[in-house]
Amino acid sequence: MNSTVAASAAHLSQFPISSGGTNWQWLYTTVTVVVSLLALEQTVYRYKKQHLPGSAWTIPVIGKFADSLKPTLEGYKAQWASGALSAISVFNIFIVMAATNDYARKILNSPSHAEPCLVHSAKQILLPENWVFLNGKEHVDYRKGLNLLFTRKALAMYMDVQDQITRKHFAEWLSAAKADPSAKEIMMTARNLNMETSLRVFCGYHIPDEATQEISDNYWAITLALELVNFPLALPGTKVYRAIQARKVALKWLSLAAHNSKKAMAAGRVPECMMDQWITVLADPTYKGRKEFSDHEMAMVVFSFLFASQDAMSSGLIYGFQHLADHPDILQKIREEQERIRGNDVDKPITMEMLDQSTYLRAFVKETMRVKPPVTMVPYKATKAFPIADDYTVPAGSMVIPSFYPSLHDPAVYPEPEKLLPERWLDPESTANKRPQNYLVFGSGPHRCIGLEYAMSNMALVLAHAAMTMTWEHEITPESDKVQCVLIPIPIYAWPLALAVLWAVR
Numbered sequence: 012m013n014s015t016v017a018a019s020a021a022h023l024s025q026f027p028i029s030s031g032g033t034n035w036q037w038l039y040t041t042v043t044v045v046v047s048l049l050a051l052e053q054t055v056y057r058y059k060k061q062h063l064p065g066s067a068w069t070i071p072v073i074g075k076f077a078d079s080l081k082p083t084l085e086g087y088k089a090q091w092a093s094g095a096l097s098a099i100s101v102f103n104i105f106i107v108m109a110a111t112n113d114y115a116r117k118i119l120n121s122p123s124h125a126e127p128c129l130v131h132s133a134k135q136i137l138l139p140e141n142w143v144f145l146n147g148k149e150h151v152d153y154r155k156g157l158n159l160l161f162t163r164k165a166l167a168m169y170m171d172v173q174d175q176i177t178r179k180h181f182a183e184w185l186s187a188a189k190a191d192p193s194a195k196e197i198m199m200t201a202r203n204l205n206m207e208t209s210l211r212v213f214c215g216y217h218i219p220d221e222a223t224q225e226i227s228d229n230y231w232a233i234t235l236a237l238e239l240v241n242f243p244l245a246l247p248g249t250k251v252y253r254a255i256q257a258r259k260v261a262l263k264w265l266s267l268a269a270h271n272s273k274k275a276m277a278a279g280r281v282p283e284c285m286m287d288q289w290i291t292v293l294a295d296p297t298y299k300g301r302k303e304f305s306d307h308e309m310a311m312v313v314f315s316f317l318f319a320s321q322d323a324m325s326s327g328l329i330y331g332f333q334h335l336a337d338h339p340d341i342l343q344k345i346r347e348e349q350e351r352i353r354g355n356d357v358d359k360p361i362t363m364e365m366l367d368q369s370t371y372l373r374a375f376v377k378e379t380m381r382v383k384p385p386v387t388m389v390p391y392k393a394t395k396a397f398p399i400a401d402d403y404t405v406p407a408g409s410m411v412i413p414s415f416y417p418s419l420h421d422p423a424v425y426p427e428p429e430k431l432l433p434e435r436w437l438d439p440e441s442t443a444n445k446r447p448q449n450y451l452v453f454g455s456g457p458h459r460c461i462g463l464e465y466a467m468s469n470m471a472l473v474l475a476h477a478a479m480t481m482t483w484e485h486e487i488t489p490e491s492d493k494v495q496c497v498l499i500p501i502p503i504y505a506w507p508l509a510l511a512v513l514w515a516v517r
C-alpha cells in the first residue's frame with residue numbers, strides 16, 4: 012500500500028507546478044490525501060480483520076454495500092460457512108459475523124462488551140429517551156417493571172381481545188375470498204391483522220377505530236426508514252421524515268390510550284388491556300418499583316413493542332400459514348387436536364388452558380419458527396475491545412452480529428434440519444429439547460425478547476382458529492421458497508418472498 016502511495020506521488024510529481032500552477036498544486040494535494048486515505052482504509056481493515064475469513068481487501072469507501080442492498084439467505088449462508096467468525100466491511104463499519112451457537116450466545120450474554128446496535132434513524136424514530144436505548148443496570152431495572160405486563164395472568168386477560176380481532180379479520184378474509192377467489196399475497200393481510208391485534212391488546216378500546224386504522228396506514232413508513240444506510244437528515248420527502256410523521260401519529264393516539272386507561276382504572280373499571288394491566292400493577296401497594304409514568308412514557312413503551320413485534324410476528328405468521336398449506340398432514344393433526352379440545356365448538360373463544368392442552372399446535376409453532384426464523388440475526392456493537400475467542404478480539408466500535416439461523420439449523424441438534432417436524436418437540440429426550448440454548452428464535456441474555464410468550468400464544472391462537480374455520484392453498488411460484496432478508500437494523504428479518512395464499516370457505 013505504501014508503495015502505491017509513493018508511486019502515485021512520484022507519478023504526480025512529474026506534472027509541472029510552476030506559474031499558474033496553483034491549480035495543479037491543489038490537484039496534487041487532493042489526490043495525495045485521497046490516495047493516503049484509501050490506503051489507510053485498507054490498512055485499518057486488514058489490521059482489524061487479522062486472520063478472520065473475509066475479503067483480503069475492502070472495496071474503497073462502500074465496502075460490501077452493494078451486497079447489503081439486496082441481502083439473501085444464500086449470501087449469508089456462504090458467509091457463515093466461511094468460518095465461525097468472519098469479517099466484512101460496509102461503509103467503513105467493520106463487522107464480525109458469528110456463526111456458531113457458542114459465539115452467538117457469548118455476544119448476547121456479554122452486556123459489558125456488547126450492546127444492541129441500532130442505526131441512527133432508530134433514535135430519530137423511536138425518540139432518544141425511549142427505554143429500548145437503555146443498557147446495563149438501568150435497562151435491567153426498567154425491564155423488570157415491564158415484565159409484569161407479560162405474566163401468565165396478564166396474557167390470559169389479553170386473549171379475549173386476540174380472539175375477537177382474529178375472528179373479525181378472518182371473516183373479512185373469507186368474504187374477500189368469496190368475492191375474488193384468486194391467489195393473493197398474504198404479507199399485508201397478515202401485517203394488518205397483527206397491527207390491529209397488537210393495538211387492541213396494548214390499548215384496548217381506549218383508542219377509537221380510526222386510530223388503529225391511522226397508525227396501521229402510516230406504520231409501513233417506519234419499517235421502510237429503518238434501513239442500514241439512510242439519508243442522515245430528516246428532510247421533508249426523505250424516508251426518515253415520513254417515519255417521524257408516522258411516529259407522531261402513533262404517539263398521539265398511544266398517549267391518549269394511556270390517559271384514558273388511567274381514568275378508567277381510577278374509576279374502578281375492570282382491566283382489559285396492557286395499559287390497564289400496567290396501571291393496575293403500579294397502583295398495587297406491594298409493587299416496589301417506580302410508580303409514576305407519564306402518558307408520553309407509556310406511549311413510548313407501547314410504541315417500542317409495536318416496533319419490535321410488527322415485522323417479526325407477521326413473518327412468523329406468514330410462514331405458519333405457508334407451512335400448514337404445504338403440509339396438509341400437519342394441518343390435519345392440528346385440526347384433530349383442536350376438535351378434541353373444543354368439543355367441535357368452533358365458536359368457543361380460545362383460553363390459555365386450551366392452549367396449554369394444544370401440545371401439537373405449540374410444537375408446530377416452535378418448529379415453524381425454527382425452520383424459518385423471523386429474525387435471522389441481530390446486530391450488536393462492541394462497546395470496548397471484546398476478546399470473543401482465544402485468538403481474536405473484536406475491535407471496540409465494531410459491529411458484531413450473532414447469527415441465529417445456523418444454531419437453528421444445526422444438524423447435531425435438529426436432525427434433518429430443513430424438515431418441518433413438530434414431533435421433535437414432543438419427545439422430552441430429543442436433542443432439540445435437550446439443547447434449549449440452540450433455540451435462538453427470540454435471542455438470549457438481557458435483551459431476550461420480552462414478548463416471547465405473548466408472540467407464541469398469539470401465533471398459536473391465530474393458526475388454531477384458521478385451522479378450524481378456513482382452508483387455504485399456497486400457490487407455488489418460482490419464488491415461493493426464496494427468502495428475502497429485509498435488512499432492518501435490529502433485528503434482521505427474513506421475509507417470505509412472493510407468497511400467494513388462496514382463501515376459500517371451509
Ligand code: HEM
Nearest residue numbers: 316319320323324327386453454455458459460461462466
Ligand atoms: C414471532 C415474534 C417475535 C420474534 C421472533 C421476536 C424476536 C426478538 C428478538 C430476536 C429480539 C432480540 C433479542 C436479543 O437481542 O437477544 C427481540 C427483542 C425484543 N422483542 Fe421480540 N420478537 C417477537 C415478538 C415480539 C412481541 C410480540 C413483542 C412485544 C409485545 C416484542 C418485544 C420485544 C422487545 C421490547 C425487545 C427488546 C428487548 C430488550 O431490549 O430488552 N417482540 N425480539
